[in-house]
Amino acid sequence: MTPCESASIWRPIESAPRLWLFLDYDGTLADFAPTPDHIQPDATLIALVTRLVQTPDLRISIISGRRLSHIQQLLPIDGLMIAGTYGIEMRAWNGEAITLVDLSTVRPLLRSIKQEWQGLIAGQHGFYLEDKDWSLAIHAKDAAPSVAEQVIREGRRLANEAVTSQPREQFRILGGNRFLEIGPSAAHKGRTIDFLFARYPMPDALPIYIGDDDKDEEAFEIVKAHGGMALAVMPRPRPTIANCRLESPAATRRWLLELIARRNAE
Ligand SMILES: [Mg+2]
Structure with a gap:
């Protein structure tokens, strides 16, 4: 290149x-x-x-x-x-x-996902939950690969489930093997x-x-x-x-x- x-x-x-x-x-x-x-x-x-x-x-x-x-x-x-x-x-x-984006339109959903994600990573080594007000992210670069994969997969499932109750395309979920983020589509x-x-x-x-x-x-x-x-x-x-x-x-x-x-x- x-x-x-x-x-x-x-x-x-x-x-x-x-x-x-x-x-x-x-x-x-x-x-x-x-x-x-x-x-x-x-x-x-x-x-x-x-x-x-x-x-x-x-x-x-x-x-x-x-x-x-x-x-x-x-x-x-x-x-x-x-x-x-x-x-x-x-x-x-x-x-x-x-x-x-108006923060008050996204915060209720993010607050409930935050609680679920906190439960998911509680006691696990190498995870970091970042709250950026408009979005939430799990960082897993220091976690063991197999654990990271499993936690990110479950975190994504929980986020997907929460998003289906929302107006269409208001949120987007981003991520990879070591990272997961939910925030407004904008x-x-x-x-x-x-x-x-x-x-x-x-x-x-x-x-x-x-x-x-x-x-x-x-x-x-x-x-x-x-x-x-x-x-x-x-x-x-x-x-x-x-x-x-x-x-x-x-x-x-x-x-x-x-x-x-x-x-x-x-
Ligand atoms: Mg960069």
């Missing part, structure tokens, strides 16, 4: 009149934290993102599954647009707050990008999205449909619709420094 450092990738980026950069946080700009509630601001990263904010003809949005308040603490930078909880809670460049990075394109049009801009997981792939699709570019951060190659690959968050940072240098050199 094409490395994002290739000349063929830089060409359209250098010639675009303006850029709109979308950046995921964990696994993209920074290595994964020990737990998702872990907040450790990184001065080097804050300096880098501040320079991006100051780069001419470049708009920047951070889009993360973390809560808005977490990202605000990780990147306390004026003029930065942040979409938290996959875009459910946002703060625009001008400080405007945007909420895509908590979707692709839908959020669509919303942002409609709300803050930037017609002559080339959109560029950098992300590392399957939730980012949903955004890659929308960005590419709008003529933009998708950059996937992946230590090991995997199936992706991205245009090119960055090997690690450290490689993303080097690439962004190069972007600043090239855009400022014009």
Whole structure:
């Protein structure tokens, strides 16, 4: 797969009149934290993102599954647009707050699932239940594989059962072998990008999205449909619709420094 450092990738980026950069946080700009509630601001990263904010003809949005308040603490930078909880809670460049879903419509169901999931992981080693207000997640990266699989399967069954009593498609359940999350269907990075394109049009801009997981792939699709570019951060190659690959968050940072240098050199 094409490395994002290739000349063929830089060409359209250098010639675009303006850029709109979308950046995921964990696994993209920074290595994964020990737990998702872990907040450790990184001065080097804050300096880098501040320079991006100051780069001419470049708009920047951070889009993360973390809560808005977490990202605000990780990147306390004026003029930065942040979409938290996959875009459910946002703060625009001008400080405007945007909420895509009314918390009171989702909380009752999440509260009852939380109770069931707490029962499920009680006394089990290596599980972490994260409550992001608009969504709930079980993280099982430190659990034994067979136990993780069994707990995630049962957690999914309980969530599916609870969701069937709700208005159609109000919730979505996401997950893999080591992760399970339930949240509003609107908590979707692709839908959020669509919303942002409609709300803050930037017609002559080339959109560029950098992300590392399957939730980012949903955004890659929308960005590419709008003529933009998708950059996937992946230590090991995997199936992706991205245009090119960055090997690690450290490689993303080097690439962004190069972007600043090239855009400022014009
Ligand atoms: Mg990520």
